[in-house]
Amino acid sequence: xxxxxxxxxxxxxxxxQELETKxxxxxxxxxxxxxxxxxxxxxxxxxxxxxxxxxxxxVLEHQxxxxxxxxxxxxDEVERLGLTLLKLDERMQQLKGAFGLTDEDLQIDxxxxxxxx
Amino acid sequence: xxxxxxxxxVRSDPVSPADWLAGIDGARVRALEVDDLIAWVSDAGSTTxxxxxxxxKAHDAVCAAALESGETPLPVRFGQTFAEDGATIAGIQSxxxxxxxxxxxxxxxxxxxxxxxxxxxxxxxxxxSEPIDASPPGDASSAGEIEGPGTAFLRRLARAGRADxxxxxxxxxxxxxxxxxxxMIIVDQQRCETVRGLAYFPVLVRHDxxxxxxxxxxxxxxxxxxxxxxxxxxAPYSFAADA
Amino acid sequence: xxxxxxxxxxxELSDLINRVLDKxxxxxxxxxxxxxDIDLIQLDLTVVLTAIETARSAERRRREAREDADGDVxxxxxx
Numbered sequence: 497x498x499x500x501x502x503x504x505x506x507x508x509x510x511x512x513q514e515l516e517t518k519x520x521x522x523x524x525x526x527x528x529x530x531x532x533x534x535x536x537x538x539x540x541x542x543x544x545x546x547x548x549x550x551x552x553x554x555v556l557e558h559q560x561x562x563x564x565x566x567x568x569x570x571x572d573e574v575e576r577l578g579l580t581l582l583k584l585d586e587r588m589q590q591l592k593g594a595f596g597l598t599d600e601d602l603q604i605d606x607x608x609x610x611x612x613x
Numbered sequence: 614x615x616x617x618x619x620x621x622x623v624r625s626d627p628v629s630p631a632d633w634l635a636g637i638d639g640a641r642v643r644a645l646e647v648d649d650l651i652a653w654v655s656d657a658g659s660t661t662x663x664x665x666x667x668x669x670k671a672h673d674a675v676c677a678a679a680l681e682s683g684e685t686p687l688p689v690r691f692g693q694t695f696a697e698d699g700a701t702i703a704g705i706q707s708x709x710x711x712x713x714x715x716x717x718x719x720x721x722x723x724x725x726x727x728x729x730x731x732x733x734x735x736x737x738x739x740x741x742s743e744p745i746d747a748s749p750p751g752d753a754s755s756a757g758e759i760e761g762p763g764t765a766f767l768r769r770l771a772r773a774g775r776a777d778x779x780x781x782x783x784x785x786x787x788x789x790x791x792x793x794x795x796x797m798i799i800v801d802q803q804r805c806e807t808v809r810g811l812a813y814f815p816v817l818v819r820h821d822x823x824x825x826x827x828x829x830x831x832x833x834x835x836x837x838x839x840x841x842x843x844x845x846x847x848a849p850y851s852f853a854a855d856a
Numbered sequence: 857x858x859x860x861x862x863x864x865x866x867x868e869l870s871d872l873i874n875r876v877l878d879k880x881x882x883x884x885x886x887x888x889x890x891x892x893d894i895d896l897i898q899l900d901l902t903v904v905l906t907a908i909e910t911a912r913s914a915e916r917r918r919r920e921a922r923e924d925a926d927g928d929v930x931x932x933x934x935x
Contacts, residue, residue, distance in 0.1 A: 561771045571764070578763025585766070620883065666869065669876050690880035704883050712881065726871060808878070811870050840918070844871050850879035 511559045518551050546591060553588060557581055618701045619657040620693040621675040622848065623650055624686035625716045631682075636675045637668050645698055647705045650712065653679055653686070654701060660694040676848040685719050685820075687712060688848040715853060722800050723820055723846035727791065727830060728813045729784040729805070730840040777807050783839060784812040791816075795829040798822040803851055813844075815851035 560577050563569050569577065619637050629644040630653055636642045640655035653675060662668065672691050679686040695701040705712065760768070784805035792799065801817040818826050823846055830843050 557770050558774070561767055561774055564767050565771060574767060575761040575763040578765070578767040579761070580763070581770075582763055582766040623881070623883075664877060666872075669872050673872055673876050688876075688880045690878075690882050691876045693883055708883055712883075715881070726875075728867065728871065806874070808874055811867070811874060813871070813874075837919075842867065844868065847875065850875045853881040854879060 510562065511555070514555045514559060515552065518555050519548075522548065522551050546588070550588065553581075553584060557585075617657040617660040617694045617696060618645075618654050618698050619662060620689050620695065620701055620705075621653045621655070621672060622679045622686040622688045623647075623652050623705060623712055623716070624679060624684055625650060625713070625720075626684040627651055628679075628683040630675070630678065634675060634678050635671070637662060637671050639671075642675055642678075645701060647702050648709065650705065650709065650716075652701060652705055654698070657694055660696060662692050662694055664691055673847075676850075680723065680846070680848045685716075685722055686848055687716050687719065687853045688850050689853070690850075718801075719817065719849040719852050721819055722817045722849060722852075723823060724815055724817055724849040724851055725823065725826060725843055725845040726813050726815045726847070726851075727787070728811060728842040728844060729780070729787050730812070730842070731780055731783050731838060780812040781805055781807045784814060787833070787839065787841065788814045790833050791829060794833055795826055798825055798829070801852060817849055817852050820846075 560581060564574050564577075619640070621636060621642065627644075628651065630642040632641075634642045636655040637657060640657065642653055642655045645652040645654050655675075669691060676686065676688040679688075695704055784807065788802070788805055792802065795816075798818050799816050800819060803815050805812060805814045816826065827843050830841050833841070
């Protein structure tokens with residue numbers, strides 16, 4: 497049975513690999529140029545930053561679940577890790593909401609689910 | 614406010630959009646000559662075009678009209694804008710060789726998307742917008758302990774992850790079956806993707822083989838729990854970018 | 857089939873986003889950033905729920921319709 501430090505080491509390697517893969521994919525998906533119009537550059541950069549945070553956040557969530565399932569965390573550690581990610585998720589939904597867009601069409605399409613925040 | 618040019622698609626045959634064709638924000642779609650290629654474009658208010666449902670639909674409608682009107686066009690991704698027509702032409706020229714190669718690859722073909730829905734999903738995709746209770750009723754462990762919200766969150770992510778994996782595995786099995794059955798009509802295809810709650814894979818088939826492909830899918834009944842939809846035909850979005 | 861259009865609307869919306877936002881040639885100029893599930897459109901999560909819910913009920917209706925049909929085109933019953 498691997499001791500805690502071994503489990504963590506393997507976990508860190510998984511984390512590093514997944515970050516590398518996902519961030520490479522993001523880099524490939526980025527446009528050659530970002531609009532440098534002074535009126536828009538701030539929003540463009542903000543969206544870029546949020547996207548990078550989201551990519552990293554998804555990886556962290558995925559790795560956290562793997563560690564939890566792998567049994568390498570105590571119940572306390574699971575709760576603390578989960579809470580951190582939960583708060584980060586809530587915060588990101590708020591920030592994304594500021595950039596998100598609602599649309600009249602959307603209300604119709606969602607039907608029974610009601611209004612979108 | 615500076616105008617900009619919004620790009621929808623690039624085609625190899627000299628066909629112009631119909632007068633009535635409206636694009637992003639109702640702007641009229643027009644043809645732009647780029648050497649031997651034709652780009653369908655419209656005027657936009659600025660180089661930043663935020664995605665809304667209406668605009669996504671408009672973009673798609675223009676590419677669909679282009680598909681119907683002659684040779685298969687190469688659709689571009691939503692949001693491709695340039696400062697003005699000249700910049701658009703220059704941009705397309707800088708990639709002309711690639712674009713011609715891709716146009717040749719999709720000539721005479723259309724994209725169909727097979728959507729695989731597994732009817733017995735354990736849980737819907739993660740809804741982190743659900744209200745979090747300190748003690749969600751369904752998550753109490755067998756020992757009777759109340760789970761903290763952090764743990765509940767991770768457990769929900771875990772369930773969603775397993776659901777995604779099941780969806781993707783199921784989709785790949787379907788894809789293998791359909792690939793075997795439709796070998797002669799599938800010009801190209803890609804691996805399954807599970808994204809935004811959809812598990813699907815795209816195929817490229819000749820325009821005349823659409824009905825035959827639908828028949829193959831109808832005849833492929835993996836199990837009662839798996840439902841298949843064929844969406845399309847579309848302009849070949851999935852086959853327009855780098856593999 | 858007309859009934860399917862009503863059923864499939866959220867599915868088609870989800871597909872529309874995947875297709876038009878994630879795919880398509882990227883030539884130059886400004887582009888909307890979207891990588892897989894990650895983008896900055898708030899509509900995501902709710903669309904996902906709707907798509908799955910609708911797919912499930914469509915599946916159920918199809919099964920029910922198949923059981924009823926005598927070879928006629930099944931008429932979708934309203935929920």
